Amino acid sequence: MRALVVGGGIVGAACARTLARDGFSTTLLEKQVVGGGATAAGMGHIVVMDDSEPQFALTKYSRDLWDSLVPELPPEVEFERRGTLWVAADEEEFSFVAPKVAWYGARGVRAEVLDAQAISGAEPMLRPGLAGGFVVNEDSVIYAPCAAAWLARGVERRVGVRISEVGDGWLRMSDGDKMEADLVVVAGGAESVALFPQLKMKPRKGHLLITDRYPGAVHHQLVELGYLKSAHGHSTESVAFNIQPRKTGQLLIGSSRQYGQTSSALEQHMVRKMLQRAVEYLPGLAEMSVIRGWTGFRAATEDKLPVIGYLPGHTKTLLATGHEGLGITTSLATGEIVADLALGRVSGIDRSPFAVERMWSE
Amino acid sequence: MRIRVNGNSIEVQEGTSLAAALENAGLTLFRRSVKGEPRGPLCGMGICFECRVAVDGVAHTKACQVQVRDGMEVICG
Numbered sequence: 001m002r003a004l005v006v007g008g009g010i011v012g013a014a015c016a017r018t019l020a021r022d023g024f025s026t027t028l029l030e031k032q033v034v035g036g037g038a039t040a041a042g043m044g045h046i047v048v049m050d051d052s053e054p055q056f057a058l059t060k061y062s063r064d065l066w067d068s069l070v071p072e073l074p075p076e077v078e079f080e081r082r083g084t085l086w087v088a089a090d091e092e093e094f095s096f097v098a099p100k101v102a103w104y105g106a107r108g109v110r111a112e113v114l115d116a117q118a119i120s121g122a123e124p125m126l127r128p129g130l131a132g133g134f135v136v137n138e139d140s141v142i143y144a145p146c147a148a149a150w151l152a153r154g155v156e157r158r159v160g161v162r163i164s165e166v167g168d169g170w171l172r173m174s175d176g177d178k179m180e181a182d183l184v185v186v187a188g189g190a191e192s193v194a195l196f197p198q199l200k201m202k203p204r205k206g207h208l209l210i211t212d213r214y215p216g217a218v219h220h221q222l223v224e225l226g227y228l229k230s231a232h233g234h235s236t237e238s239v240a241f242n243i244q245p246r247k248t249g250q251l252l253i254g255s256s257r258q259y260g261q262t263s264s265a266l267e268q269h270m271v272r273k274m275l276q277r278a279v280e281y282l283p284g285l286a287e288m289s290v291i292r293g294w295t296g297f298r299a300a301t302e303d304k305l306p307v308i309g310y311l312p313g314h315t316k317t318l319l320a321t322g323h324e325g326l327g328i329t330t331s332l333a334t335g336e337i338v339a340d341l342a343l344g345r346v347s348g349i350d351r352s353p354f355a356v357e358r359m360w361s362e
Numbered sequence: 363m364r365i366r367v368n369g370n371s372i373e374v375q376e377g378t379s380l381a382a383a384l385e386n387a388g389l390t391l392f393r394r395s396v397k398g399e400p401r402g403p404l405c406g407m408g409i410c411f412e413c414r415v416a417v418d419g420v421a422h423t424k425a426c427q428v429q430v431r432d433g434m435e436v437i438c439g
Contacts, residue, residue, distance in 0.1 A: 212422045213422075
């Protein structure tokens with residue numbers, strides 16, 4: 001049985017891996033570089049998220065899959081179990097912490113409440129006067145482009161090819177060649193809308209900055225509790241505090257979200273807003289040296305859940321995209337669900353919330 | 363004038379760049395790469411970033427771009 005996977009980002013790589021593992025003769029088709037696109041532009045954060053039950057189920061299932069891979073991951077993937085520290089700026093935000101920790105605990109996710117003193121001890125660089133927060137101990141950090149390349153290792157690929165059209169069990173390349181397969185998976189990220197205008201999905205631009213090396217400055221991935229307001233809101237422009245320490249001691253500074261931008265150029269007003277937000281939480285950041293900035297485009301569906309399923313009316317072509325800011329985390333679960341769909345197996349979680357039909361306009 | 367390098371006091375000439383003063387004192391290890399390899403000044407004009415040291419508590423200061431000041435505290439390596 002033959003499978004074609006369109007898109008060599010981490011989701012495409014994960015799908016190619018599971019399909020090849022489960023017996024498909026698989027070819028990965030990638031326009032630029034395996035591990036590129038949004039995979040290379042984002043933070044490699046493996047995080048459970050509680051915005052909805054399906055989102056939690058997908059992130060938890062996928063985080064567990066990452067954990068089972070840890071013994072095999074090579075050094076260049078830079079896996080570190082940093083934990084996520086969710087920061088409450090004030091008493092109002094802090095009032096949500098204990099219920100969240102209980103919610104996670106009831107679902108098998110270890111998390112610990114930190115009061116004002118404990119959060120300062122856990123992260124001395126955080127500004128004084130924060131109300132506290134909580135740590136999700138088992139969340140991790142990876143270097144996503146290398147993870148994608150590793151997941152796709154051994155899979156046959158054609159790089160530098162563009163796809164102009166996708167049908168049921170076939171696709172057409174931009175040079176006119178047609179390829180047929182028993183299974184076609186489109187994991188094209190934000191650009192998938194070019195192939196499927198009916199898909200209710202939009203690119204969502206993000207900025208990141210990286211600092212020089214400051215080993216030991218920050219220990220956990222730090223995220224403000226208001227992050228979900230940015231990620232799951234619909235406003236045209238928003239920023240949220242999100243910092244990741246890397247193995248080199250460099251800090252990744254995020255996060256920003258914009259709809260309606262097509263240029264990948266850095267936008268000064270967004271960089272400024274993002275840095276101002278970051279400095280509110282980490283005043284010492286203002287003294288640090290930022291060495292580089294870049295942007296990327298997330299694939300954002302209208303209801304904030306990915307689309308993982310057969311195209312409406314199709315039996316051989318699947319979509320696996322729309323992961324917004326959770327593509328790294330949920331790539332492995334997506335790969336499993338895609339292989340399950342291909343082989344008619346039940347999945348480890350309920351996959352009906354990710355059906356393509358709900359995000360398809362006829 | 364005197365500056366301190368890794369806690370040790372050394373005599374330096376006013377008007378010298380910190381990079382030159384360190385090299386005059388026989389110091390060649392300014393910093394280490396990510397893999398721990400020794401690094402020192404290359405371009406001498408502020409664009410290679412290899413001469414970075416901590417000066418008066420500020421990390422990643424280009425030694426070739428600062429002049430020595432009396433009592434300056436420098437951390438190398």
